[in-house]
Every structure is written in structure tokens, then in C-alpha cells.
Amino acid sequence: MGRSPCCEKAHTNKGAWTKEEDDRLITYIRAHGEGCWRSLPKAAGLLRCGKSCRLRWINYLRPDLKRGNFTEDEDELIIKLHSLLGNKWSLIAGRLPGRTDNEIKNYWNTHIRRKLLNRGIDPATHRPVTDNTNIPTTTATTTVSAANSSPETTTISFSTPPHNLIKSEELIENDIKISIHHNSLDHRKIKIHSPENQERCPDLNLELQIGPPLHHHKNDSVSSYMTGGSTICFACSLGVQNSKECSCTSIGLNGTSGNSTAYDFLGLKNGVLDYRSLEMK
DNA sequence: AAGCTCCACAACCGCCTGTAC
DNA sequence: TGTACAGGCGGTTGTGGAGCT
Secondary structure, three states: OOOOOOOOHHHOOOOOOOHHHHHHHHHHHHHHOOOOOOOHHHHHOOOOOHHHHHHHHHHHHOOOOOOOOOOHHHHHHHHHHHHHHOOOHHHHHHOOOOOOHHHHHHHHHHHHHHHHHHOOEEOOOOEEOOOOOOOOEEEEEEEOOOOOOOOOEEEEEEEOOHHHOOEEEEEEEOOEEEEEEEEEOOEEEEEEEOHHHHHHOOOOOEEEEOOOOOOOOOOOOOOOOOEOOEOOOHHHHOOOOOOOOOOHHHOOOOOOOOOOOOOHHHOHHHOOOOHHHHHOO
């Protein structure tokens, strides 16, 4: 189809912004607010592309931006979010007030990648660089109700080759279908479907990469799934129930446990991943 | 001091999506 | 229903500064 350029490139400045351009942009947005970036440059007296103005404002001039170095907590949060979301920088930025997607993306590429490599962790997969066998690939597709924040459609997949599939179970309760496919003791796939929710929020389907933590504490209950009053801890979801990692018995119906902090930054402690808050910016 | 390399980050580019008409 | 446009996103590039030889 082809698209017309967003502006007359021949008559626009490129490259670094000058102080005067910054001042003009700030003054205009303070007076008129954000929006209509295409017409903004002309109205503000700037020889810039509208997209360039938007980026300059969002990434550098916005008053609520937190300048300065990333803290250690922010580092760890970015790593955890990236392990879940991948290169969804805007979503990651949504969880870090005052930080922009561009800033986090740059920081990831320049600092955190190296940091993870130094730890022996592949920044792309969040798994040990040297150990690429015997670790189940974990993917999760989760749809969460926008009405009450309860997980009504959740798919957690711990993948193995299809030929290893040896057993399947299916439970239907209150129109919620729960499919459990056992590949082996170490691999299982759990699907929780809710047709009602599919209709309500068909677009809330984020493909997430959830990797098992390298070191989980004894009482960590990551992603406890409410299935008719019972919960499945992260260890059990990996097929290592009855192990010392299992926390099923130590958590209550609300998925809480005495020392359950892993993944709490996403609300996963309660088995609820609130994507609405991830989307908010 | 000059030249070179590496690094950090701002900015750009192309593509995708949502929406108005 | 198709088209054009605006906004947004992620990947990539350009550039200035720091460090090293």
C-alpha cells in the first residue's frame, strides 16, 4: 500500500535537539497539551517531524521522568520483567515509573545484557548459557479478566516434543475447562479456558515467556492456579510435586504463604497476573 | 598530544495497529 | 469494505565522550 511520509523531510531538522527547540516544544506542550503530533511542529514553530517531537518529549523532556542511574532494584525488576515479557519495552517501562521504554531498552542492551552474561545467564532466554539441555522450555499465554482481575483463561505450557505426550485430562466446572496434558513427570501443560472471558476480553492475550526461576526458595509459590479450591504451586506445575520445592501444602486458598514473594512484582503471588496494570502507562 | 577503539545513549527508521471517513 | 492517517513500538544507527595505546 505504501505510506506517505509523516512530514516533509526536506524541510525538517534531524539529529540532536537544540536547547531552543527543547524550549519551544516544552512551552507548546505546557500550553496546549500533548496530542496531534503531526501538526504540533508547525504550530510550535519547530522544523521537526511530528514523530521526532513525540519521541523527544516522551523520552527526554517529560517532567515526570526519573533521570539518573538505575538502582539495583530496578535492575532486578527489569530482568524479571524481561524474563516474562521479552522485548516488550513499553510494557516493562509501564512497571517502572519515570522510566521510558527507550531508556530501558538502551540500558538493557548496554548494561544488563553484559551483567547477565557475566552471571552465565543467556539474556535472551534467561537460562544458564552452558546448560541448554534438560530444562523445560516454559511458555505461558494468559488472558485475565478485566472485570474482577481473576484469571479466567490461563494457558501455561511446559513444552516437550508432542510424541512424549502420554496422558491428558480435562475437567469442566462452571463453564471453565481445565485441560491437563501430562507429557512426563517433568513436563505438563495446563490450560484453563473460559468462553465468557474470551468474549469479554478477546484482545487481552499476551504471549509471555515465563522461565522457571534459577533458584526458588522453599516457600515460593509462583503462579498458584485456582482450580476448584486447590492450588498448584510452581514446583508442582513443573512436575516436581512432593519435592522439597513443593509449596502446595503451605499456601492457602488465596495463594498466599508465609514467605511467598517470588514474582509478586506482577501480582503472580496470588496467581493473578494483572495485565491491565502492565498496559497502563 | 594524537589517533584509535569502545561505550552509552539519543534519535531515527520502518513496520504495525487502531480509527476515522 | 477499503483507504489514509496518526500514534506507538521495537530494532538499528549515529554521535559524542571516555579510555587506552
